[in-house]
Amino acid sequence: MSAHTGRRRWATALAAALSATASVVVVAPVGAVAAGAPPGIVVANGATQPVFSMAEAVQETVHVRSDMDSDGDGVLDTITALVIRPEETNSTLKVASIVKASPYWTVQTAAARRSTVTDPIADPATHWSGWLDEYFVPRGYAVLEVEIAGTGTSEGCLSVGGAEDERSVTAVIDWLNGRATATRDDGSPAVASWSTGSVGMYGVSYDGTLATQVAETGIDGLETIVPVGAISSWYDYTRAQGIGYRSWPTRYMQGFTGRWGNAESKLDCAARYQGVGDGETQAGWDHGPFFVARDYRDRVDRVTASVFLVHGQQDDNVKTTQWGRYWDQLAAHDVPRRLYLHDAAHVDPFYSEPKDAVGRWMDHWLYDIANGVMDEPQATVDRPDGTRVTEAVWPPSTTTETKLYLGPAGNGGAGSLTSAPVSGSQQFTSSGTVAETTMVAGPGTAQSYRLAYLSPTLRSAHRLSGATRVEVTFTSATTSTPLTALLVHYTGGSSTRVVARGSLDAKNRDSLTTATPLTPGQQHTGAILLEPKDHVFPAGSQIGLILTGNLNEFIHADPQAGQVTVALGASRVLLPLTIAPAPACADPAWNPTSIYTANDVVSHNGHRWRAQWWTQNQEPGTTGQFGVWVDLGPC
Structure with missing residues (x-):
């Protein structure tokens, strides 16, 4: 008998009872005589x-x-x-x-x-x-x-x-x-x-x-x-x-x-x-x-x-x-285990x-009742909209690690999340007085107290199942600073939900038991471990990342925190995702050698784009808010 099945004191009695053809059985306590025994435990449909x-x-x-x-x-x-x-x-x-x-x-x-x-x-x-x-x-x-x-x-x-x-x-x-x-x-x-x-x-x-x-x-x-x-x-x-x-x-x-x-x-x-x-x-x-x-x-x-x-x-x-x-x-x-993730806070x-x-x-x-609980889905997850999903195993077997790199302005954000590294750097200066709601607002606008990065608008649902890891290569103007990351669900440029949070005292970048002061101006690398979550970013939304230092609603402030410079390309986000297949785009694919005129529509990188005037060899998604191409959304 394995350790995980325990001693099962009632196994013999229950096995005999459950082999009966009746749907309701009476299980006599061990050692009780048949006649004049007190009421037994009644089992129906696998439950007492x-x-x-x-x-x-x-x-x-x-x-x-x-x-x-x-x-x-x-x-x-x-x-x-x-x-x-x-x-x-x-x-x-x-x-x-x-x-x-x-x-x-x-x-x-x-x-x-x-x-x-x-x-x-x-x-x-x-x-x-x-x-x-x-x-x-x-x-x-x-x-x-x-x-x-x-x-x-x-x-x-x-x-x-x-x-x-x-x-x-x-x-x-x-x-x-x-x-x-x-x-x-x-x-x-x-x-x-x-x-x-x-x-x-x-x-x-x-x-x-x-x-x-x-x-x-x-x-x-x-x-x-x-x-x-x-x-x-x-x-x-x-x-x-x-x-x-x-x-x-x-x-x-x-x-x-x-x-x-x-x-x-x-x-x-x-x-x-x-x-x-x-x-x-x-x-x-x-x-x-x-x-x-x-x-x-x-x-x-x-x-x-x-x-x-x-x-x-x-x-x-x-x-x-x-x-x-x-x-x-x-x-x-x-x-042997089971998981139920509800969508509320600290409650039963x-x-x-x-x-x-x-x-x-x-x-x-x-009571060793053979009710099949260990044959049922291992995980149940409640969604914010009240729906519920089950999984045979958690995380789902379709979950894979997806790497997104911190990049320059793009995707409607002051910074972008890209599939390939792009060189450059961006800076923030730790504040500590900014509320989280303000911190995540307006990701398209550069702010001195934070850096904001957005993925392209998603063409299909992306399901997060696990803990996100943010690897940051940075230099600090001071010997000490926290690094705080917020994973945010954005819809139409507005925050729908702060999905996960995490902070790292940069002095503990190498060890939680030993703090090593930063050398101002010298490049360091630290990993911020965010809270594990099971969350769906639906098609049409964007995955956002906010980087800052002190966030007083979340962590104790470090008074030494100052300016931090983040190396783009060398910094990245690792997300455990299941990515649903994207629908095919019906419009013709953009071709750099083709000539397009006003109102021509093409597909590129999973989006539909409409030309506003004559253009050739100008890639959709690179011409900015007032450029030739208007983003008509994912396809």
């Missing part, structure tokens, strides 16, 4: 059915003994978990568990917490305010909400992505598998005799981050995770290639402990919380050991759980870099959408 009473469900609070003493009081920390399970589990029914772990269970009222500060990741949460219990308990699951160390009523210290967070959750999974002990509020033993030991984790934002973090331990019992808008690297969450995101202050992670640590931990863990801040700032905005320990992509080889990734393409909090780079590692290690789409996609996934991985 809501046959258990939520009103009669058992609710209990347990305190699980962990294997750590993070607050140094000489006693192992206990981790609080609230449990809801079908009433039938009090007899012989055994069920799998859905675990949601979080730092956000507050012991204050929501109003009191909001009167001080609300963390941008999530609002204060009260237990059982989500949808997991209402959906899964009636279908024959236990649902657990876990308060990680130093939060809620759990003992110990919050570590903001560190080992204590992870061990809080593994303690609960161990308890569900009989490997750890727990007590109830009255001190009596709490034994999870009702548990099959199979666990799935679900969570949004930090809660989903915990699922990702725990999965890399390969712990026995964790069969699948569904991280929604989750972090896979705390470095990439707070920083962009050597420079901090504007959303987060320099000691953001230490500040998180002050907002979400419980009262006891703020007293007992004060030195440790100071250490969190010291760790995150030890290397400035550069990478270092603190963030190496909070990178959950570097040990994907240990992951034995399947992964259903969910992320919003407009998520500017937990940026799409988090799922994109994690997905690459899952693919490299052949982890399943609050408003049908939840059966998650339910069927859990049914398959926790």
Whole structure:
């Protein structure tokens, strides 16, 4: 049995049940006798059915003994978990568990917490305010909400992505598998005799981050995770290639402990919380050991759980870099996986959408129900217009790397994106006071604070599936500057959407761990990695690239940033694209030896062109706005 199929405790019973001819089957819990047994789990059309009473469900609070003493009081920390399970589990029914772990269970009222500060990741949460219990308990699951160390009523210290967070959750999974002990509020033993030991984790934002973090331990019992808008690297969450995101202050992670640590931990863990801040700032905005320990992509080889990734393409909090780079590692290690990209921001789409996609996934991985989920398309992508596409694999097999070079004015822009390198240079001077909406406006007009490059008007749809890379060869007038790139969808010269963003501290052009000052006047090369996206540039639109330095809405400003000169031709954009076939042009092709007079129409480079007066050997597309040829659009 492979590691990715788990232990499948119910495989024998389910295989027998699913071989029956009836469309609805009853699966008896392992060890139950046929006569007088409690109701079994009902499966119809490959999905568990809501046959258990939520009103009669058992609710209990347990305190699980962990294997750590993070607050140094000489006693192992206990981790609080609230449990809801079908009433039938009090007899012989055994069920799998859905675990949601979080730092956000507050012991204050929501109003009191909001009167001080609300963390941008999530609002204060009260237990059982989500949808997991209402959906899964009636279908024959236990649902657990876990308060990680130093939060809620759990003992110990919050570590903001560190080992204590992870061990809080593994303690609960161990308890569900009989490997750890727990007590109830009255001190009596709490034994999870009702548990099959199979666990799935679900969570949004930090809660989903915990699922990702725990999965890399390969712990026995964790069969699948569904991280929604989750972090896979705390470095990439707070920083962009050597420079901090504007959303987060320099000691953001230490500040998180002050907002979400419980009262006891703020007293007992004060030195440790100071250490969190010291760790995150030890290397400035550069990478270092603190963030190496909070990178959950570097040990994907240990992951034995399947992964259903969910992320919003407009998520500017937990940026799409988090799922994109994690997905690459899952693919490299052949982890069973699925992807859902919705077109909203930092939200749980399943609050408003049908939840059966998650339910069927859990049914398959926790109860071994042969419902075909792994035979379905691997990826689902929502488009801005409300349509939805599916892909057998992601990125689509038709995706290829397309190189476009930074060129001089053309295509209606102050700069152009060309298929072949063209020599020359252009300059900008970093401002930092220009809003992003202004930065991307009017790409045909040269501006001192940015450079703008446009592709030709597209003759066919170009689908971006992945991360764009911008390689810039430049000289700087100062020893330090950020390089910021915006990939923009333009229609008729106006911005339709900023598709992806990225920034590089040019001092980190060679290493994220070591900053090397620039030599003014000397040429350097750096690569800006943009956020991965799945986006369609339709026929008639243009792909645009904006280059600048400081962009204060996006990154912390570098006060030393000044004038930057970009070498055209040597600088380029690498885009993972699927390019649809272009329609054939019906008009005669332009010929440099032919003579054309007013109103003659030709085709050239995928566009139709009309002559305004007599011309010969003047190439359409090169004569400018007031030249002989008028662009009639793509053909």
